[in-house]
Structure formats: structure tokens, C-alpha cells
Amino acid sequence: MGFTRVYDYVAGKLDWLAAGLPTEGTNAMRPRAADLARKDVPTGRPDEHLEDVRARVGAAGWDACVVVNEARVVLGLLRAAQLQGDPAARLEAVMRPGPSTFRPFVSIEEMARFMIEHALESSPITTSDGRLVGLLRRDDAVRAAQRGQEKGGGGGDQ
Amino acid sequence: MPQEISREELRRLVADETAQLVEVLPASEYREDHLPGALNLPLRRLESDAREVLTPARPVVVYCWDTA
Amino acid sequence: MTDRAETPEQMGCGQCGGAIDGCEFCGESECRCPLCYECVNTALGQALAQPHGHGG
Numbered sequence: 001m002g003f004t005r006v007y008d009y010v011a012g013k014l015d016w017l018a019a020g021l022p023t024e025g026t027n028a029m030r031p032r033a034a035d036l037a038r039k040d041v042p043t044g045r046p047d048e049h050l051e052d053v054r055a056r057v058g059a060a061g062w063d064a065c066v067v068v069n070e071a072r073v074v075l076g077l078l079r080a081a082q083l084q085g086d087p088a089a090r091l092e093a094v095m096r097p098g099p100s101t102f103r104p105f106v107s108i109e110e111m112a113r114f115m116i117e118h119a120l121e122s123s124p125i126t127t128s129d130g131r132l133v134g135l136l137r138r139d140d141a142v143r144a145a146q147r148g149q150e151k152g153g154g155g156g157d158q
Numbered sequence: 159m160p161q162e163i164s165r166e167e168l169r170r171l172v173a174d175e176t177a178q179l180v181e182v183l184p185a186s187e188y189r190e191d192h193l194p195g196a197l198n199l200p201l202r203r204l205e206s207d208a209r210e211v212l213t214p215a216r217p218v219v220v221y222c223w224d225t226a
Numbered sequence: 227m228t229d230r231a232e233t234p235e236q237m238g239c240g241q242c243g244g245a246i247d248g249c250e251f252c253g254e255s256e257c258r259c260p261l262c263y264e265c266v267n268t269a270l271g272q273a274l275a276q277p278h279g280h281g282g
Binding site: 002003004005006007008009010011012013014015016017019021022023024025026027028105 | 160161162163164165167168171177181183188189190191192193194195196208209212214216217218219220221222223224
């Protein structure tokens with residue numbers, strides 16, 4: 001073909017999307033999980049004690065905390081019930097380990113629907129290698145999904 | 159045979175060497191989402207149309223959905 | 227008289243019927259609409275492979 005330098009990005013579009021990188025196209029104009037995930041969600045290390053984290057979480061006005069390692073890979077989740085536990089306990093002992101996580105490019109409409117059906121208050125949004133992007137709150141997802149429907153932005157779904 | 163590259167290498171090629179991105183998926187998928195600045199040349203048209211829309215002197219990076 | 231151990235009822239994915247231990251979306255073992263890992267990913271488009279001609 002006369003092209004001397006041709007490369008193949010074998011990991012493809014899925015890899016790019018999973019890394020939370022921007023795209024162009026009709027989907028790019030619709031809100032996705034990464035757009036609404038709260039980046040300021042409190043985080044804690046597995047070896048921290050609950051009493052240290054509880055104060056931090058409360059001061060920030062949150063009722064959830066994501067347990068991460070040094071690389072910000074999600075290890076577990078603390079919701080209100082876990083945060084009320086033994087103050088001396090380490091996070092790794094009281095957290096809900098290995099929570100389901102979702103990719104940055106997932107549609108807000110789908111996430112809102114699932115979070116309502118499963119009565120899930122919040123969901124960690126991570127890159128494909130498990131690093132925390134933010135915490136998606138159900139209320140935020142539902143509001144955004146409703147705004148999208150009001151604008152008639154549901155076209156394209158099959 | 160094209161050389162396989164990573165996401166970071168792709169970004170470098172685009173930023174530093176004005177690489178041309180080509181998505182080989184069908185047009186409908188390209189319309190939904192594509193990498194910024196990417197052109198759409200579905201696989202069946204790649205050989206025939208590449209010379210018309212791409213600059214031979216610049217690097218070309220092709221991609222599809224994933225490794226499947 | 228010995229009691230036969232009761233076999234716990236296996237949970238099934240609400241979408242495909244496959245056996246699961248708990249819902250892969252919410253993580254609850256008593257979810258009323260449990261889904262398996264593959265069905266969650268398919269529904270959310272997280273790992274949807276598009277059909278195309280080349281094999282790499």
C-alpha cells in the first residue's frame with residue numbers, strides 16, 4: 001500500500017474506553033459513569049483503623065469509604081453499616097472485600113436502572129486495571145438519566 | 159505485518175509524530191465512539207481507500223474493538 | 227435415625243439461568259434479581275466484542 005510505518009493498537013477501543021480516556025461520537029455526548037462518579041470519595045488503606053477513617057469520612061460529609069492500596073486499586077468498600085463497627089478494627093477486617101466495579105464508559109441510564117433494581121446506593125467506578133476513578137451515587141445516576149430522557153436523548157438504544 | 163503498540167505508545171505517536179488513527183470497525187460502531195481524530199476505514203475498504211484518505215509519509219495506527 | 231443433609235438451593239442467574247453464588251452486580255447473596263458476571267458485563271456493554279473479519 002506504500003505505507004512504511006503501520007502500527008496495530010491491538011488492545012483497541014475497549015482498552016481506551018476502560019482507561020477513561022475521551023472519545024468522539026454520539027456516545028461521547030451522553031453522560032457516562034466516569035462523568036458523574038464522585039472523585040472526592042474518601043479512601044482508606046487496609047491497615048488503617050476504623051476510628052481514623054470514620055472521622056475523615058464524617059467530616060467530608062460522606063457515608064461511604066473506598067479501601068484502596070498504594071496504587072489506588074480498589075480492595076473493598078465501607079458503607080454506613082461497616083463504618084459503625086469496632087473503632088479499633090482495621091479496615092481490611094470490616095470492609096466488604098472485592099466489590100463489583102464498573103468501567104468509566106458504562107452508560108448512566110443503564111447504571112441508574114441497575115442500581116434501582118438492585119437497591120445499590122453507590123458503585124465504584126474503576127479502570128480496567130482496577131484503579132479507582134470515583135464512586136457513582138445512585139441519586140446522581142438517576143437524576144442524570146432522567147435529564148437525558150427529558151431531552152429525548154434516548155436515541156440509538158436498541 | 160503492523161507492529162503492535164500499547165496505549166501509551168499510541169498517544170506518543172499521535173502527539174509527537176502526527177500519527178493517523180484508523181478505526182476498522184463498521185461505520186455504525188465508529189459513529190457511536192471512536193478515538194479522537196480517528197478516521198473510519200472498515201476492514202473491507204482498507205486496502206482500496208487507504209491511499210485516498212491517508213498520508214503515506216505519516217505513521218498509521220489501526221485499531222478495532224479489542225484483541226478478539 | 228440419621229438426618230439427610232439438606233442441599234442448599236443453588237441460586238441461578240435471572241438472565242441466563244447459570245448457577246451463581248451471588249449477584250455479580252450488587253454482591254448480595256440474597257438479591258431478588260441476581261445476575262452472573264457475563265450477563266452484567268453484556269448488559270452494561272463492558273466487554274462486548276464486536277464481530278469483525280480479521281483475527282489480528
